[in-house]
Amino acid sequence: MTDVVNAGIAAGTEGKLIRALDWKGAFWVAAGVPPLVLFSIGGIAGTTGKLAFAVWIISMIMGFLQSFTYAEIAGMFANKSGGASIYGATAWLRYSKFIAPLSVWCNWFAWSPVLSLGCVIAAGYILNALFPIPAADSQAVLDWIGAHAASVTADSPRVAEYIAAHAGTPPEDAVKAVLAADGVAALTPMIRNWSLVSFSIPFLATANINATFLIGGILMLIIFAIQHRGIAGTASVQKWLAMLVLIPLLIIGIYPIVSGHIVASNVTGLVPPTAAYSGEDGTWSNGGWTLFLGGLYIAAWSTYGFETAVCYTRELKNPRTDTFKAIFYSGLVCCLFFFLVPFAFQGVLGHAGMLAPGIIDGTGVAEALGGLIGAGRIVTQLLVVLMILALFLAIMTAMAGSSRTLYQGSKDGWLPKYLNHVNENGAPTRAMWTDFAFNLFLLAIASDVGGYFFVLAVSNVGYIIFNFLNLNSGWIHRIDSGHIERPWKAPTWLIGLNTLLAFVNALFLGAGAKVWGYSNALWVGFIFAALILPVFAYRHYFQDRGRFPLEAMEDLGLSGQNLGVRKAGMLPYLALGGGLAIVLFANWFFQLPA
DSSP: OHHHHHHHHHHHHTTSOOOOBOHHHHHHHGGGSGGGHHHHHHHHHHHHGGGHHHHHHHHHHHHHHHHHHHHHHHHTOTTOOSOHHHHHHHHHTTTOTTHHHHHHHHHHHHHTTHHHHHHHHHHHHHHHHHSOOOOTTSHHHHHHHHHTGGGOOTTOHHHHHHHHHSTTOOHHHHHHHHHHHHHHHHHSOGGGTOEEEEEEOTTSOEEEEEHHHHHHHHHHHHHHHHHTTOHHHHHHHHHHHHHHHHHHHHHHHHHHHHTTOOOGGGSSSOOOBSSTTOOSBOOSSHHHHHHHHHHHHHHHHHHGGGGGGGTTGGGBSSHHHHHHHHHHHHHHHHHHHHHHHHHHHHHHHHHHHHTSHHHHSSTTHHHHHHHHTTOOHHHHHHHHHHHHHHHHHHHHHHHHHHHHHHHHHHHTTSSOGGGOOOOTTSOOHHHHHHHHHHHHHHHHHTTSHHHHHHHHHHHHHHHHHHHHHHHHHHHHHHHHOTTSOOSSOOOHHHHHHHHHHHHHHHHHHHHHGGGGSOTTHHHHHHHHHHTHHHHHHIIIIIISTTOOOHHHHHHTTOOTTOOOOOTTTTHHHHHHHHHHHHHHHHHHHOOOOO
């Protein structure tokens, strides 16, 4: 084993990743996936109502089953990094040079936004702690109302506007509501409304350079500095962060169940809502099914994410055995958290409680966690710190995995050459800087709730495309690359089941992308996915003169530039056509409630 490690270190000095991890290290790096449940727990509750906890469970079961295909193909390529998208992309290489980089690109732009989305929520917690917005019933606001009571009267135009918007409200109650809103606005710290510049990006969203953006950018730089030390240092930090975060989160998930705080009516009578965020039970109509499928669509972004555990195959000391262990045990832990936490949240808070603004945008989740266990103010403040650490955990996982996807994509001749660089610690720093720059752009968009879910919905288009291609790569590899040794081989029936789930994911994509407030999210996602085509064409036909790196060919057991025989014939093309047909049909057939 010492010889293996020394060989890895020597390789690192030649500009390669270093073999410094065992399966436990890869497990800890992937430990940032369970906290992803907190990113969209409110959004999924808003769109699926009482079905929310069931959506998480169904999605997690699918993710766990699918991971066995990824475990098999990851074991085939002990010298590659970058995760399942890299290993699966090689299966498509024989059938189209452009499909392989599409898989890698879609995986990257799905995972990378965890940096910006996580930093947006963390910045919100920091701003709430340092510059809180007073509550309408706080003493400070009540004092302000008392001092300015004469500024609003029953015949004020604003009172009439309030009554028109809230039919049936008595004039005296309308006066109180308007005064309360004025008091909150007057006492809100200026930094909460400060913006250096705001501008609209055509066909996308509105970008805002504000306090959230600046704080989020600083947090990303801190995480970059930690990961600059290499994967071993990252795994060490992740281990301690994970224990600080996951153990309390597990206790919070279990406590309401064993203490009897779950309200049965909150988790029974499972029907979709009448409309997204309506708070009222609906029926299993076309609109209800659309909301349900939209929940499964966005949940996949979190529940499938533990596949990042196989991003580090090239950095494992013993990839033959460690690859399967890393993804399997990561999946088991994710099952635990994605089953328990949504059930506990919904069981205690109910549908109405899950629609609170702080749950929807993520900044009030810590207070909600405190409410689940009846915590006092001090414990609740500790949970705020816990939430920030949980976000750091998720962000570090995302940067580690997505940067290695860029790095290996460059090594294999799919992405620009400049990404093929590591520092003296074996960290792919140019890929990390690319992640950072991309997420600064997303950070500007995601600094408000609307932009947050826009980024999430569009990035998940890429994630579902990646999953579709890679679940199909399992059977393609079986046919075309049966000669490559597999340290762990999935049961054939499971490869078949996961192929079926690939088309189920296509259904989620077609029906669900429109649910998140942007009817054009699917088409924006497709356009963003297509951006890889000119990027790859430049790399392959201009920089490499139409040839793939020899190392990439050798990994497939091929020599020269001969891509080998297409043993699967037309089947891969039929799979692509079938998947696209399902997406387009589902997008046409499933419609949001009126």
